[in-house]
Amino acid sequence: MKELVVISGKGGTGKTSLMAAFASLAENKVLCDADVDAADLHLLMDPDIKENHDFQGGNTAVIRTDKCIECGLCRDLCRWNAISEAFIVDPIECEGCGVCVDFCPEEAIDFPINTCGEWFISNTRFGPMVHARLGIAEENSGKLVTLVRQEAKKLAEKNKLNLLITDGPPGVGCPVIASLGGASAVLVVAEPTVSGLHDMERVSQLAAHFKVPVMVCVNKFDLNVDQTEAIEKLAKENNMTIVGRVPFDPVFTESMVQGQTVLEYVGNSKIRSSINEIWRNIRNQLVI
Amino acid sequence: MIISIASGKGGTGKTTVATNLAVSLGSDVQLLDCDVEEPNAHLFINPVIELSKKVYTPVPQIDEEKCNFCKKCAEICRFKAIAVIKEIVLTFPELCHSCGGCMEVCPENAITETGRELGVIEIGHRNSLAFAHGRLRVGEAMSPPLIREVRSHTRSDLLTIIDAPPGTSCPVIAAMKGADFVLMVTEPTPFGLHDLKLAVEAVKLLEIPRGLVINRSDIGDDGVRTYAKMENLPILMEIPFDRRIAEVYSRGKLIVEEMPEWKERFRKLYLHIQEIVG
Numbered sequence: 267m268k269e270l271v272v273i274s275g276k277g278g279t280g281k282t283s284l285m286a287a288f289a290s291l292a293e294n295k296v297l298c299d300a301d302v303d304a305a306d307l308h309l310l311m312d313p314d315i316k317e318n319h320d321f322q323g324g325n326t327a328v329i330r331t332d333k334c335i336e337c338g339l340c341r342d343l344c345r346w347n348a349i350s351e352a353f354i355v356d357p358i359e360c361e362g363c364g365v366c367v368d369f370c371p372e373e374a375i376d377f378p379i380n381t382c383g384e385w386f387i388s389n390t391r392f393g394p395m396v397h398a399r400l401g402i403a404e405e406n407s408g409k410l411v412t413l414v415r416q417e418a419k420k421l422a423e424k425n426k427l428n429l430l431i432t433d434g435p436p437g438v439g440c441p442v443i444a445s446l447g448g449a450s451a452v453l454v455v456a457e458p459t460v461s462g463l464h465d466m467e468r469v470s471q472l473a474a475h476f477k478v479p480v481m482v483c484v485n486k487f488d489l490n491v492d493q494t495e496a497i498e499k500l501a502k503e504n505n506m507t508i509v510g511r512v513p514f515d516p517v518f519t520e521s522m523v524q525g526q527t528v529l530e531y532v533g534n535s536k537i538r539s540s541i542n543e544i545w546r547n548i549r550n551q552l553v554i
Numbered sequence: 555m556i557i558s559i560a561s562g563k564g565g566t567g568k569t570t571v572a573t574n575l576a577v578s579l580g581s582d583v584q585l586l587d588c589d590v591e592e593p594n595a596h597l598f599i600n601p602v603i604e605l606s607k608k609v610y611t612p613v614p615q616i617d618e619e620k621c622n623f624c625k626k627c628a629e630i631c632r633f634k635a636i637a638v639i640k641e642i643v644l645t646f647p648e649l650c651h652s653c654g655g656c657m658e659v660c661p662e663n664a665i666t667e668t669g670r671e672l673g674v675i676e677i678g679h680r681n682s683l684a685f686a687h688g689r690l691r692v693g694e695a696m697s698p699p700l701i702r703e704v705r706s707h708t709r710s711d712l713l714t715i716i717d718a719p720p721g722t723s724c725p726v727i728a729a730m731k732g733a734d735f736v737l738m739v740t741e742p743t744p745f746g747l748h749d750l751k752l753a754v755e756a757v758k759l760l761e762i763p764r765g766l767v768i769n770r771s772d773i774g775d776d777g778v779r780t781y782a783k784m785e786n787l788p789i790l791m792e793i794p795f796d797r798r799i800a801e802v803y804s805r806g807k808l809i810v811e812e813m814p815e816w817k818e819r820f821r822k823l824y825l826h827i828q829e830i831v832g
Contacts, residue, residue, distance in 0.1 A: 275592050276564065276565060276592055276594070277563060277564010277565040277566075277720045278563060278564045278565010278566060279565060282745065303720075303721035303722055303723050304562050304563055304564075304720065304721055304722060304748075304749040304752060306563070306744075306745040306748055306749065309744045309745060309748055325632070343654070343655075343658060345652065345653055345654055358727060358731075358759070358760075361651055361653060362632060363632055363633075363651055363653030363655055364630070364632050364653075364655070365630070365653050365654065365655040365658065368630055368655065368659070369658065400722070400723060402722050402752060402755045402756045402759060403722065403723065403724070403726075403727050403756050403759050403760075404723055404724075405723065405724045407721075407723045407724075408695065435721070436564040436565075436591075436592070436720055436721075437591035437592055437697075437719065437720070437721075438591045438592065438690060438692055439591045439690060439694070439695055439696070439697045439725065440695040440696065440697070442591075443693075443695050457565075458804060459803055459804040459805075459806075460594075460597045460598075460804065460805065460806035461569065461592075461594040461597060461803075461806075462804075464592070464594060464597060465592040465594070468591075468592060468692055469592075471692045472692050472693065475692060475693050489797075489800050489801065489804055490801065490804035490805065493804055493805075516773065519743055519773045519774055522743055522744050522745060522774075523743065523744060523774055523775045525744070
């Protein structure tokens with residue numbers, strides 16, 4: 267089984283829109299939305315949820331006021347300043363390390379497990395999809411990313427599907443690292459701006475660090491052709507495969523408003539041919 | 555006053571608003587770029603960097619001479635960052651959250667702390683604008699401690715403008731907590747609206763007053779405006795889609811400098827915020 271992970275470094279370059287377009291072209295695949303912080307793929311896929319599960323990750327300390335003798339040891343030990351002078355734990359600040367729990371001389375601190383999100387298995391008009399929703403202000407986004415990818419793989423195996431297309435999160439931190447391990451290849455969707463160049467360089471370094479082959483496409487390439495060329499030059503110098511360019515076109519937004527992928531929305535256009543070509547190149551690279 | 559600029563969805567124009575607002579207001583302002591995974595503000599500000607320092611987080615170092623292999627350190631660690639196998643102690647520094655529990659629990663005082671590099675922070679200025687940002691080391695997973703380090707350079711004598719990362723989880727909270735106002739930047743599309751709602755819920759949780767900038771305000775649909783009305787989320791500025799703005803941004807230039815008529819609009823935006831914060 268092959269897994270393509272679509273990432274970008276910078277947000278808003280068109281990852282989800284392009285990934286959804288590939289979903290309409292690819293066969294025998296499972297879709298996976300690993301941008302669990304701000305998942306948007308479902309807005310285009312209109313999933314029919316078949317299963318939903320709680321996601322449990324990490325614990326939070328809770329001080330039982332009836333047993334607490336206010337000795338202050340927990341406050342001294344807590345490196346997150348999560349415990350107030352009134353011996354109340356701020357759940358947003360609590361890291362879930364449990365040090366206070368283990369050292370409390372009165373065993374007055376409970377350590378319940380958090381339900382910090384949900385994940386789903388759905389059917390869509392393009393095939394099965396695994397997606398999730400991390401609770402607001404929660405931690406453990408990396409663990410949830412790992413979970414949805416594992417579940418998507420299981421689902422693909424069960425249904426004898428040989429491809430997983432994963433919509434990754436922005437950035438280079440914890441959830442992105444969790445979305446890269448074991449991927450067959452990543453597609454970096456870059457935009458031709460100084461920020462786009464800067465961010466694609468960092469996320470490509472990250473993929474290289476995890477030894478995942480990198481493909482690059484430039485979205486909205488005609489907004490600044492000089493920057494597009496700079497991105498492609500950087501890609502070539504670092505042995506990344508350039509798979510194509512997509513022109514700027516308001517149809518991306520218009521199709522999103524209609525809840526459609528861009529290929530469902532447009533007729534024969536430059537957009538269609540450029541996305542078709544990118545997908546052909548990706549298939550060649552993945553050997554599928 | 556601290557104004558944090560956030561969005562939920564990435565690429566909606568946080569950095570555009572943060573940099574142009576900071577530059578429009580002239581002196582007594584500092585800009586802290588807390589999007590440490592992908593910091594971009596410096597590309598537009600071109601600050602003179604006066605100080606650059608690496609930031610470390612403590613991770614355990616075991617003295618095997620002193621260790622009696624009791625496994626207490628491995629048992630207390632919730633992050634599986636220490637394993638004891640017979641008479642070998644393995645540490646996995648990249649999994650460590652720096653809680654210090656292992657050091658505290660060790661009966662032989664065999665554990666000290668060394669550092670894992672989180673990244674770099676750089677402090678500088680551009681004319682009278684004070685500037686600081688952090689850059690997460692590529693391969694490092696944990697951004698909140700580096701964000702807190704950038705924020706430790708907050709100067710109470712200045713207006714502080716924070717460029718926050720996208721999303722709604724712990725890094726964003728680290729960049730918004732303690733702010734006096736959160737300025738949300740969105741685009742009026744289904745993706746923009748969906749992620750804005752999540753971000754608004756996060757700001758509500760922190761009980762911070764908030765307002766909205768709609769970027770590329772003439773694309774998409776009415777969803778964001780309807781939601782803003784329902785939520786009593788004041789729309790403080792609208793920036794239409796303009797190919798000239800997109801082009802200025804793509805070259806790393808500031809709108810308020812290339813299209814000076816925008817300077818007054820960003821100043822007005824600040825006056826609006828001042829009125830709300832009181």
